[in-house]
Amino acid sequence: MSICQGNRLNVDLTNSEIGREKTPDNGIGARTWNSVTLLRELEPGIDPLGPDNILCIATGPLAGSSMIATCRFIASAKSPLTGYLGDSGARGFFAPELRWSGHDQIVFTGVSEKWVYLSIENDRVEIRDAAHLVGKDITETTLTLQEELNDPDLQVAAIGPAGENLVRYSIISCNLARAAGRTGMGAVMGSKKLKAIVVRGDQPVRPADPERFGNACRQLQSDLEGHREFEPRRRYGTTMIMDRLAEMGVLPAYHYRSTEFKDLEHVNGEALRRDHVVKEKSCFNCNVHCSRYNITRYNEGEGPEYEAQAAYTVKCGNADLELAVGVSNTVNRLGLDCITAGEVIAWLMECRHEGIITDADIDGIDLSWGSPDALIRLPEMIARREGI
Ligand code: SF4
Numbered sequence: 424m425s426i427c428q429g430n431r432l433n434v435d436l437t438n439s440e441i442g443r444e445k446t447p448d449n450g451i452g453a454r455t456w457n458s459v460t461l462l463r464e465l466e467p468g469i470d471p472l473g474p475d476n477i478l479c480i481a482t483g484p485l486a487g488s489s490m491i492a493t494c495r496f497i498a499s500a501k502s503p504l505t506g507y508l509g510d511s512g513a514r515g516f517f518a519p520e521l522r523w524s525g526h527d528q529i530v531f532t533g534v535s536e537k538w539v540y541l542s543i544e545n546d547r548v549e550i551r552d553a554a555h556l557v558g559k560d561i562t563e564t565t566l567t568l569q570e571e572l573n574d575p576d577l578q579v580a581a582i583g584p585a586g587e588n589l590v591r592y593s594i595i596s597c598n599l600a601r602a603a604g605r606t607g608m609g610a611v612m613g614s615k616k617l618k619a620i621v622v623r624g625d626q627p628v629r630p631a632d633p634e635r636f637g638n639a640c641r642q643l644q645s646d647l648e649g650h651r652e653f654e655p656r657r658r659y660g661t662t663m664i665m666d667r668l669a670e671m672g673v674l675p676a677y678h679y680r681s682t683e684f685k686d687l688e689h690v691n692g693e694a695l696r697r698d699h700v701v702k703e704k705s706c707f708n709c710n711v712h713c714s715r716y717n718i719t720r721y722n723e724g725e726g727p728e729y730e731a732q733a734a735y736t737v738k739c740g741n742a743d744l745e746l747a748v749g750v751s752n753t754v755n756r757l758g759l760d761c762i763t764a765g766e767v768i769a770w771l772m773e774c775r776h777e778g779i780i781t782d783a784d785i786d787g788i789d790l791s792w793g794s795p796d797a798l799i800r801l802p803e804m805i806a807r808r809e810g811i
Pocket residue numbers: 492494514515704705706707709710711712713714
């Protein structure tokens with residue numbers, strides 16, 4: 424039941440050259456495609472932030488089809504964070520659009536002389552100037568490109584100031600807050616001076632046997648809706664994990680110093696849904712609708728998932744959920760991985776608690792547990808690489 428289109432786009436950023444080649448129609452997924460590409464084409468020992476790293480962005484054979492939740496792209500390269508194979512995935516609407524443009528994989532090599540973005544509109548692929556986007560966060564970059572190209576449905580994958588500044592845990596984000604967050608793929612994109620990728624496509628994915636494929640889609644949909652986790656996942660997304668970890672006695676409170684948090688009921692998934700969520704959101708072709716749009720006194724945005732919610736509440740000893748949600752929105756906009764950024768802030772708070780560092784070491788920022796000063800100012804400093 425093949426539905427592969429099998430086109431790989433090669434983008435040589437050093438020489439501003441674009442090529443296209445067919446890929447074998449063997450049905451393997453995005454992560455495997457990227458790993459095989461890196462295994463075959465990446466030289467050993469290269470600097471992950473140097474010109475020899477290769478950044479691969481791929482979708483799987485089902486992406487953009489009528490199969491439920493087939494919406495993920497994977498970004499892979501040698502990781503600047505670990506020095507090993509890095510890869511990270513994001514859902515949303517970017518991957519289906521890439522597929523509809525007739526491409527399964529984009530392989531970026533080299534480094535551009537100046538900041539650029541890649542524009543894909545079906546077969547028409549161009550490297551364009553991005554000087555006006557430098558310094559903009561992910562939301563600003565996305566909205567600017569959609570506005571200037573006069574297309575509110577344009578799919579944009581972008582980096583923020585963190586990626587531009589080569590923070591080793593920066594992200595590539597699509598649909599404002601769907602992040603390929605882990606292993607520093609945003610820094611690799613930033614090292615290539617590639618600010619964004621925009622894509623539009625109108626070539627539908629056609630299964631070889633539409634009837635059998637349609638039956639398989641309906642069966643999966645029905646199995647999913649009948650699953651006992653369907654309703655909790657729809658209501659709370661991953662934020663239901665907070666209470667479950669507390670029940671199991673493994674809540675990461677105060678940077679793992681405790682497994683208990685007395686204000687848990689004020690910062691858990693129920694509190695988030697009750698107090699800050701204004702709208703449920705979904706990825707392409709998924710009826711779980713597990714993501715949520717929030718409005719806080721600081722800003723607005725999508726999420727948080729469990730990891731960011733826990734990172735900026737219990738892990739940092741903060742009982743103010745609205746502050747945590749606002750910080751999560753800021754971290755997403757700056758293009759930082761919310762998990763690692765939260766870990767770094769909580770670790771700094773623990774270092775201060777243990778007397779290893781003082782507030783004076785970090786520009787006088789109050790680093791006590793739950794400090795709003797630290798939670799608001801540190802993400803900006805990390806993304807702009809200011810202070811220690
Ligand atoms: S809405 Fe939730 S469950 Fe559905 S694809 Fe997106 S992240 Fe996954």
